[in-house]
Amino acid sequence: MSDRSELVLYHAIPSRSSVVHWMLEEVGHPYELRLLDLSRGENRSAEFLALNPMGKVPVLLHDRVAVTEAAAICCHLADAFPEAGLGFPVGDRRRGPYLKWLFFSPSCLEPAMTDRALKRDAPPRAMVGYGDFETLVGTLAAAVEEGPYLFGDPFTAADLVLGATLRWAMRFELLPAVDAFARYVERLEARPALQRAEATDAELANRAAEAG
Incomplete structure (x- = not known):
């Protein structure tokens, strides 16, 4: 896997990280989801606060660099993967x-x-x-x-x-x-990308509920 494809999303269901989950499906490159249980305070762990001192999801690791804030992450992904056609480059009047x-x-x-x-x-x-x-x-x-x-x-x-x-x-x-x-x-x-992201979230939520 190339560095450009090393994408890890710290994700919680439901939360704003679902926006980035949808974006990753639109981008179409391999990524990993790391689920956090906010009710158990996993977003307040020392490990996570080192990535985002705000203690919030989403956090995206791209080639081990942390990017936070959903809109900023989506902007970053559109620029990092221009072949997905999800943004306009510098110099485009749009x-x-x-x-x-x-x-x-x-x-x-x-x-x-x-x-x-x-x-x-x-x-x-x-x-x-x-x-x-x-x-x-x-x-x-x-x-x-x-x-x-x-x-x-x-x-x-x-x-x-x-x-x-x-x-x-x-x-x-x-x-x-x-x-x-x-x-x-x-x-x-x-x-379809939104439908895939939501189906995955529903499956993960069901598994978490069954696991208690």
């Missing part, structure tokens, strides 16, 4: 917009959903990265309306990170029921 959407979820969408989930009063617009909730929803709806993906036909890591967050938000009704969101998520859920 690179800037691609990076915007790749990091839109952790910088704008997730904070907005957290405020909504916790039933917080709307913060002053100038104090939060997403501005206001209505503008965020309208911007997202316009971005995914035409489809099939953010940049038309090519599916990218930006679709994966944004789509994973949208799926979670819709499941817990943290976003309005917008037809454009439902159609976009439906297209994503038809992707």
Whole structure:
């Protein structure tokens, strides 16, 4: 196995590491899953904290170098394995917009959903990265309306990170029921790589439950 294929994902079910699990299936190179039981505090072990002092998954080891934060890992994988066609290289005019959407979820969408989930009063617009909730929803709806993906036909890591967050938000009704969101998520859920990752996660979760 070449160094480029030495990929190890520290993974927990369910967690944000499922985003990277899906990304690894899209990349199509061999990888290893190392499951952590968060309920037993395995993410707080000295060994794991040496990889990520935040004590969070996902952590990806690529040729023994640790990369953390789901969107950053997906960006790294798209650049490291360009043959998978999941990103745009430096010099491509789509690179800037691609990076915007790749990091839109952790910088704008997730904070907005957290405020909504916790039933917080709307913060002053100038104090939060997403501005206001209505503008965020309208911007997202316009971005995914035409489809099939953010940049038309090519599916990218930006679709994966944004789509994973949208799926979670819709499941817990943290976003309005917008037809454009439902159609976009439906297209994503038809992707074989996502189906493979979810099937593996379901099998692993069942095994863990049976083992007690």
